Every structure is written in C-alpha cells, then in structure tokens.
Amino acid sequence: MSPVARKKLGKFALNGAGIAVFLFAVFPVYWMVSTAFKPNDQIFTTDFIPFPSPPSLDHVERVFTKGVAGHPIWQFLINSAIVALSTVLIGAVFALLAATAVSRFRFRFRTSFLILLLIVQMVPAEALLIPLFVMARRLGLADQLLGLVVLNVGLTLPFSIWMLRTFVAAVPKELEEAAWIDGASRFSTFWRVLFPLVAPGLVATSIFAFITTWNEFVIALTLIGDQGKYTMPIALKFFVGQRSTDWGAIMAASTLMTIPVLIFFLLVQRRMVSGLVAGAVKG
Amino acid sequence: MPSWLIPYALLAPGLLVIAALLLYPLYQMVDMSFHDVRLKNLRAINPVPPEFVGLENYTKIFESDLFWPSLRNTLLFAAAAVALTIVLGTLVGLLLHRLGSKMSMFVIVGVMAAWATPPPAQAIIWKWLFDSDAGIANWALNLLPDWLSNLVFGRADWSGQPWLNEPFTIYLVLTVSVVWASFPFIAVSILAGLKSIPHELYEAAEMDGSGPITTFAKITLPMLKPVYAVLIVLSIIWDFKVFTQLYLLAGGTANREAFNLSLWSYAEAFGGSPKMGLGAAVAVVLTIILLIITFVYVRQIVKTEDVR
Structure with a gap:
C-alpha cells in the first residue's frame, strides 16, 4: 500500500471510530426521545422501529x-x-x-x-x-x-x-x-x-x-x-x-x-x- | 470594622452552613451508630432518648449475611466501572486528539448528551433498553448468528430475557449505564491534558525513532499522571457510593442480594422498621472508605493547586 493510501485509510478509520463513539453516546438519549413520540403499537414490539412514524403527541x-x-x-x-x-x-x-x-x-x-x-x-x-x-x-x-x-x-x-x-x-x-x-x-x-x-x-x-x-x-x-x-x-x-x-x-x-x-x-x-x-x- | 476581621466576616456565613449541614451531621452519624435509634426516639412529642449500645450496631452489621454481599457488590462494581470508564475515556480522549477539529467537535457534542442526562433518567433509559419484552438489547442479541451466540453465551434465543431480576445482570446493566454516562468526562479531561503536552517532546521522540506504543508509555502517560490521579480518585468516589441508578434499576430495596453499601444503609434506616443506628453504622463504614480515597485526592490537589 502506498503511504498516501495508508494515510487515507487511517483517516477513514479514525473518522469511523469517531462516528461509532458518537452513536454509542447519543443512541440511548435518542431512543428515549423517539419512544416518547411513538404510538404504543410501535413501542411494544420485538421489532426495531428506528423512527416514530407518524410521530404521536399522545404520551406528552x-x-x-x-x-x-x-x-x-x-x-x-x-x-x-x-x-x-x-x-x-x-x-x-x-x-x-x-x-x-x-x-x-x-x-x-x-x-x-x-x-x-x-x-x-x-x-x-x-x-x-x-x-x-x-x-x-x-x-x-x-x-x-x-x-x-x-x-x-x-x-x-x-x-x-x-x-x-x-x-x-x-x-x-x-x-x-x-x-x-x-x-x-x-x-x-x-x-x-x-x-x-x-x-x-x-x-x-x-x-x-x-x-x-x-x-x-x-x-x-x-x-x-x-x-x-x-x-x-x-x-x-x-x-x-x-x-x-x-x-x-x-x-x-x-x-x-x-x-x-x-x-x-x-x-x-x-x-x-x-x-x-x-x-x-x-x- | 478592623481590616483583619474582614476575611473572617466574609467567611463566617459559608463556614456556618458547612458546619451545620456537613460537619455536624458527620459527627451525628458517628454518634447515632453507637445508639439504637428508632422512630420512637425521633418523634416530635416527648421523644425517648435513644439507648447507648456501644459497638453493637457494628457487630451486627459485620455478622449480618448482607455485609459481605454488599461489600463485594460495592467493590466489584467500583473496580469494573472505574477500569472500564478510564480505559474507554482514555481511548476516546486519544481519538478526539487525532480527529480533525470539525469531527472532534461533532463527537464532543455527542458525548455531551450522555454526560448531561440526569442520573434518574439514565437509569430509566437503560431499564427500557434492557426491558425483557420490548427492549432493544434483546432484539440486538437475537440478531447475532445462532452459532456465535451459542458459542459465546450458550444460548441463541434472547426473547423475553429478564435483565433486572438477578444481582449479576442488574450490576451488568448498571455498569454499562454508569460507564456510558461517565466516560465523556474522562475523555474531555484527557483531551485537555493531551493538548497541554508540548509538541517538542513528540518531535524529539520521533527523531529518536520511538514507536507509537513506546511514545505513549514514555511521554503521554507520565505527562498525564497528575490528571489520572485526580480522575481515578473522583471516579472511585462516584462509583463507590452509586445509589440513584442502582435504586431505580433494582426497583428499590426489595432485592436484598443486589444491595451495595449505600443501598443497604438506606434500607436499614428507612425500611419497614427503621433502624437508624444500624443504617448509620453502615454509612460510617462507607464514609471511612471514601475518606481514605479522598485523602489521596486532597494530597494530589494540594500538590498542584495553590492552596497556601
């Protein structure tokens, strides 16, 4: 691998790690907020529902x-x-x-x-x-x-x-x-x-x-x-x-x-x- | 007012507050631990003076079948949580130092969210993530290929797995939630420490042909030693007395096997038949351990800060 390619790959890995840390830190908080806006049938499920669709203000x-x-x-x-x-x-x-x-x-x-x-x-x-x-x-x-x-x-x-x-x-x-x-x-x-x-x-x-x-x-x-x-x-x-x-x-x-x-x-x-x-x- | 009196006059209100609300209770806690204090001794109308029992409360707690489990839970949890927090915090600190300024700011704002979440909300979020029926943790574990899950955990189906019934899994969830909430502080502090190390040292090391691991061990770690001394002691103290998150994850004081020293002290003093003397004795044991650790912290701060 050329030094330039290696440097690029290194930078890519670092940014990837940065994004992983960001997600680990933010996900639980995001999950709290998104659960607050989900209708009940999207909360009590064994599936993964990333976004409330459509968002509901019922719980609030x-x-x-x-x-x-x-x-x-x-x-x-x-x-x-x-x-x-x-x-x-x-x-x-x-x-x-x-x-x-x-x-x-x-x-x-x-x-x-x-x-x-x-x-x-x-x-x-x-x-x-x-x-x-x-x-x-x-x-x-x-x-x-x-x-x-x-x-x-x-x-x-x-x-x-x-x-x-x-x-x-x-x-x-x-x-x-x-x-x-x-x-x-x-x-x-x-x-x-x-x-x-x-x-x-x-x-x-x-x-x-x-x-x-x-x-x-x-x-x-x-x-x-x-x-x-x-x-x-x-x-x-x-x-x-x-x-x-x-x-x-x-x-x-x-x-x-x-x-x-x-x-x-x-x-x-x-x-x-x-x-x-x-x-x-x-x- | 004569000028020599001014500092004392300025200090007096604060000192009074500290004496009344921290030092006096500290004394009172020790005093109570030598008495049998119950509600009848505390009621507003003709309270009975509490009976002096000498060291009886202490013999009772040392002989209690809750003593070793509580102490073990306290120590093992603190050891695991502090080690993981420091390691993860260091890795993230090093990462932040090497990221570009925009990316680094982005990650810092992200970890701030975990750090800022109030402890009661932290516990509730992780309770929800590890919910047996609809929790995301069981969903994620079910995603693992069956052979891998069988190999590592000896089981493939995680549906309905309860996490908050057994002490071991309660502490597992507690450790994850505490590490999640406390690594940001370590990472940002380490980053501040890294930024204060002069560049020339690294340039010299590079010229001498030092590899990244040697450089870290010979330059970075020694330079960060005072930062680590403070961070480790603060983490030990915070994790030693963990109460809010444990109380909420374990569902109060019903699960006696999940007690640590602070939860045990609380349960004795405010449980069904309050035994405040006994609870105070447990609190004294906890405080003595904390003060020993604090001593290390104070010595470090006195060395580095101007208190003279």
Whole structure:
C-alpha cells in the first residue's frame, strides 16, 4: 500500500471510530426521545422501529394532563425549579462572600479552610442521609420544599466556593486598588468593580449547583412523602413503580427532565473540566 | 470594622452552613451508630432518648449475611466501572486528539448528551433498553448468528430475557449505564491534558525513532499522571457510593442480594422498621472508605493547586 493510501485509510478509520463513539453516546438519549413520540403499537414490539412514524403527541399530552399520581407533570417541574433556583440564589451569596475571602485575603486558617472544603465536598449525600433526615425532621423541614433547599445549599456550597475562588482570583487586584484610591468605599469597590467582573464565573458556578440540585435524588426520596411536593426525580421513580409498562409516558417525562440540563450543559461544558481538574491539567 | 476581621466576616456565613449541614451531621452519624435509634426516639412529642449500645450496631452489621454481599457488590462494581470508564475515556480522549477539529467537535457534542442526562433518567433509559419484552438489547442479541451466540453465551434465543431480576445482570446493566454516562468526562479531561503536552517532546521522540506504543508509555502517560490521579480518585468516589441508578434499576430495596453499601444503609434506616443506628453504622463504614480515597485526592490537589 502506498503511504498516501495508508494515510487515507487511517483517516477513514479514525473518522469511523469517531462516528461509532458518537452513536454509542447519543443512541440511548435518542431512543428515549423517539419512544416518547411513538404510538404504543410501535413501542411494544420485538421489532426495531428506528423512527416514530407518524410521530404521536399522545404520551406528552398525557403527562401534562393526566400526569403522575394525580398531578400534571407541570407540578413536579415547578417544584424542581423552585428548589433548584432557591438553592442557587442562596448558595451564590454564601459562595461569593467566602470565595472573596479566600482569594483576596491572606489570613490564619486559610489553607485549613481550603483543605476542609476539598474533604467535605467528597462526602456524599448518600453517607450523610440519615443525620440530615433526622435534622430536617427536628427543624420541621421534613416534607417541605424548603427542607430540600436547605440541605442542597449545604451539599453544593463547598464545590461552589472551590470553583468560584479561581474566578475571583483571576480579577486583577489593581482594579480594586484604583477604586480605593479614588475614594470608593469597601462595599462599592466590591459591588461596582469586583462583582461585575466575577459575574460570568458566578453564572457558571450557579449552573453547576442548579444541575446538581435538579438531579438530586436521595435526599428528596427520604424527605418528601407528600406527592404534591415531589421533585422530578422522585416523580419519575414513582411513575416507573406505578405504571411500569407505560414506557411512552415515562420516556416523555424523562425527556422533559433532561432538556433543561442539556441546555445548561452546552453552556458550561468547557468549565466542567476546568472546575474539577484545573490544577492537574495545568501542571 | 478592623481590616483583619474582614476575611473572617466574609467567611463566617459559608463556614456556618458547612458546619451545620456537613460537619455536624458527620459527627451525628458517628454518634447515632453507637445508639439504637428508632422512630420512637425521633418523634416530635416527648421523644425517648435513644439507648447507648456501644459497638453493637457494628457487630451486627459485620455478622449480618448482607455485609459481605454488599461489600463485594460495592467493590466489584467500583473496580469494573472505574477500569472500564478510564480505559474507554482514555481511548476516546486519544481519538478526539487525532480527529480533525470539525469531527472532534461533532463527537464532543455527542458525548455531551450522555454526560448531561440526569442520573434518574439514565437509569430509566437503560431499564427500557434492557426491558425483557420490548427492549432493544434483546432484539440486538437475537440478531447475532445462532452459532456465535451459542458459542459465546450458550444460548441463541434472547426473547423475553429478564435483565433486572438477578444481582449479576442488574450490576451488568448498571455498569454499562454508569460507564456510558461517565466516560465523556474522562475523555474531555484527557483531551485537555493531551493538548497541554508540548509538541517538542513528540518531535524529539520521533527523531529518536520511538514507536507509537513506546511514545505513549514514555511521554503521554507520565505527562498525564497528575490528571489520572485526580480522575481515578473522583471516579472511585462516584462509583463507590452509586445509589440513584442502582435504586431505580433494582426497583428499590426489595432485592436484598443486589444491595451495595449505600443501598443497604438506606434500607436499614428507612425500611419497614427503621433502624437508624444500624443504617448509620453502615454509612460510617462507607464514609471511612471514601475518606481514605479522598485523602489521596486532597494530597494530589494540594500538590498542584495553590492552596497556601
């Protein structure tokens, strides 16, 4: 084989492998969406039916009208959105203050605090579930969306501070010093100079916290008993348990849960890597 | 406010949240594991203080016939899932590095779909793909020529094969779904690592007549060592505590043989007759294992990041 032919063949093989990886990754998601739009006789078959033909909106309509456990799916989407957005808003304030402290000031226990952050962000909700449940019950937060917000703020905060601190550190200190010299107060220096420059980082960090909270399963599973207060993950779990064979509707509900995350994901994909392995990649 | 106080004032709210919602529960978990905690000890109106039982919860779990199966499931699953994720992620990372920029972007956007799917939806999708009656997995296996299927699996007909009844096949589906969802992160991280390796090193290796395998072993791997250290530890931690996908694939806590440590802890604490002390003891065992692994991660990060 001539070198040119070999090179061409190599390129062909590489692109083929690329397409195989693409299909492996995308097919299950595609299958979820396509099942959601298939009429029942194309779902319950031993044949392979690649596309819904013709696409049917029956299942989507059913999850919006009849819904799950007597509640339209709207209810659970709204519950999830309330919990995730409140967690993000409260968490952002705490994270911004703490991130400013660790990246703008040198003080005793700074290193200890950063190491503490690293350790606690690795302790999973699954392990702390029992004491968190007991605590929420004592505070009267069981069966409350507020309880989910409180616990999710705790679980997402260490990573938010860790990620946000690199964004604060990236803003040149000279800008704040210039504002100081011009006679700005500490607060207005923070608010007018630092905050606008850190805002993009704050958005990225918030999207992370949003996705984590939106997907959160085990805390909601133990804390929420009232079906009207289910979040999407728990509604899905209930749905699968209750109507285990209604795959069209189950897939429609899963698709609805996935869409917001997919959109946010594409927005922050680059930071996804840098947030977790930044130091290791740079080094 | 004196200026030395400012950082502490900024830190206080966040530190309070962490102390109240993570450190205190950590302490409470250990405390509960030494007590017999049941619902009567937790009710709002005159709760009975829980009885101190010393190490009894721990002796109970170590003697339980669920201990070894749960630990084995946890360890074997983590080993299989981490190894497969890292290998597949590395291969895809290397592939992405060699593809043209358009093709590479196309594949990255594709793998993003697997990565972004929320864990509850992941589990439900794979449950559907491996459905015994109408699942696409059984359809695909039936496509194999009979002689091949007989040779490899000892059977030719896959119609109606149930995948989610036996612990072994539950974990098989779980492994596939977890690897599917987590290889993209590894691949994209490895790609970022590969891009940071200076070109000159490869040119020098080529001049010295080094083959592709030697180059990978002598240049790429050593340069990526810090990336791998972090990725492997993160993967171990994520796969060790897997709960959402297992809970949904195994159909809750009914199948005791399919327990791993987190599902077992949950089942003891929130099952029919809640034994929170016992569940807490299982959670302590899980946390100790996780903290040992975390220690490796923290050491690596402290080496590479500026925490001082």
